[in-house]
Amino acid sequence: MLHACNRRMNPFKPTAGGEPPLLIGRERVIRDFDKGLDNGVGAPGRIMLITGARGTGKTVMLTVLGDKARAHKWDVIEETASDGLCERLVNELRSKEGLIDKLTIAPSISFAGTGVSLGEAELSPKRMPETLRKAMSARLDVLEKHDAGLMISIDETQAASRADLIAIATAIQHQIRERRNVAIVFAGLPQMISDLFDDEVITFLRRARTNVLADVPISDVKKAFAQTFEDSGMSIDNELLDKAAVSTAGYPYMIQLVGYYIWDAADSRDSTMICEEDVSEGIREAHVDLDNAVCIPELHGLSKNDRAYLEAMAVSDGPSETSEIAKRMGRSAKYAATYRKRLLDAYVIQQTDRGEVDFAVPFLREYLRRRL
Ligand SMILES: Nc1ncnc2c1ncn2[C@@H]1O[C@H](COP(=O)(O)OP(=O)(O)OP(=O)(O)O)[C@@H](O)[C@H]1O
Numbered sequence: 001m002l003h004a005c006n007r008r009m010n011p012f013k014p015t016a017g018g019e020p021p022l023l024i025g026r027e028r029v030i031r032d033f034d035k036g037l038d039n040g041v042g043a044p045g046r047i048m049l050i051t052g053a054r055g056t057g058k059t060v061m062l063t064v065l066g067d068k069a070r071a072h073k074w075d076v077i078e079e080t081a082s083d084g085l086c087e088r089l090v091n092e093l094r095s096k097e098g099l100i101d102k103l104t105i106a107p108s109i110s111f112a113g114t115g116v117s118l119g120e121a122e123l124s125p126k127r128m129p130e131t132l133r134k135a136m137s138a139r140l141d142v143l144e145k146h147d148a149g150l151m152i153s154i155d156e157t158q159a160a161s162r163a164d165l166i167a168i169a170t171a172i173q174h175q176i177r178e179r180r181n182v183a184i185v186f187a188g189l190p191q192m193i194s195d196l197f198d199d200e201v202i203t204f205l206r207r208a209r210t211n212v213l214a215d216v217p218i219s220d221v222k223k224a225f226a227q228t229f230e231d232s233g234m235s236i237d238n239e240l241l242d243k244a245a246v247s248t249a250g251y252p253y254m255i256q257l258v259g260y261y262i263w264d265a266a267d268s269r270d271s272t273m274i275c276e277e278d279v280s281e282g283i284r285e286a287h288v289d290l291d292n293a294v295c296i297p298e299l300h301g302l303s304k305n306d307r308a309y310l311e312a313m314a315v316s317d318g319p320s321e322t323s324e325i326a327k328r329m330g331r332s333a334k335y336a337a338t339y340r341k342r343l344l345d346a347y348v349i350q351q352t353d354r355g356e357v358d359f360a361v362p363f364l365r366e367y368l369r370r371r372l
């Protein structure tokens with residue numbers, strides 16, 4: 001029993017949305033947002049888009065930015081896109097003390113013969129933009145009396161319906177025009193950007209700050225490992241630190257997995273000195289989790305031909321040209337383009353700056369190569 005109480009806690013957080021012991025390489029995004037809060041209405045950091053592949057830290061970033069807003073005494077509403085997003089936003093905006101709209105919560109007031117309550121009508125898709133805008137204004141009226149503002153964050157934006165996005169964008173745009181104290185951050189997979197930007201109705205989002213969360217530099221991973229191990233009472237030598245850091249490829253989810261399993265390996269030997277075997281075993285275990293949590297789900301539901309396209313991509317060590325992939329598949333460029341589009345839409349691959357394609361998640365290439 002005593003032994004259990006004395007046990008140290010593993011500081012790494014290899015779970016979706018789990019706040020890591022050290023948030024590596026994201027200072028600029030946080031500073032941008034924080035400055036936006038300081039600099040008052042109209043500051044650019046107040047409308048932000050955060051994109052990145054699975055496991056790059058979008059959800060964690062929303063949590064951290066929400067904490068920044070709370071530190072400024074702002075109200076924070078955190079939502080994840082799925083059916084009924086705007087309805088939930090309206091309810092959250094109104095549930096705050098003193099703002100409950102009596103008409104909306106009284107289901108007995110119905111339109112004659114329709115059986116539809118006034119509340120339901122207000123929440124109908126057609127009325128939603130207006131309802132959301134009013135709910136936001138009412139909340140801001142109260143907050144601004146206390147010099148506070150309102151931050152809204154939307155996670156998994158790529159899953160939002162167009163109608164919900166339009167309602168949110170118009171409501172926010174209205175508040176900004178009225179010079180209200182409001183901030184909004186959308187996080188989602190990279191495809192969300194083109195969806196949002198291509199939409200003529202949501203053009204004002206084009207002026208938002210866009211932050212792409214990429215992999216972080218290995219040297220920063222190494223420093224963060226050194227500090228996290230040290231802070232939790234583990235010692236590790238420089239060469240092993242290098243090996244551990246390199247194995248993550250700077251991919252945030254992998255950083256937590258590798259750290260976690262190395263720490264765990266030493267801890268299960270009841271040692272505070274990390275040895276070479278701990279590092280090898282930690283990396284091995286991290287790969288098993290990564291395969292299960294990222295690689296297998298990414299490939300799940302793909303057809304044989306989708307997979308053939310990916311396998312043709314995996315031949316290169318980096319991005320591939322579309323024409324080259326078609327050649328490797330022994331197919332026409334048109335045939336390959338169909339699968340390219342399917343895989344882009346499924347967020348399994350992404351376009352690089354030069355118009356080539358690459359895996360959206362690192363390690364997928366390695367996973368496919370191992371299976372071939
Ligand atoms: N900057 C960072 N430094 C170190 N670890 C990080 C960083 N950002 C995120 N992580 C870790 O990466 C993992 C994934 O983070 P998170 O769930 O926020 O990613 P995500 O982009 O939201 O993924 P998904 O697209 O699957 O929702 C978590 O274990 C988290 O602790």
Ligand SMILES: [Mg+2]
Pocket residue numbers: 016017058059060155
């Ligand atoms: Mg997430």
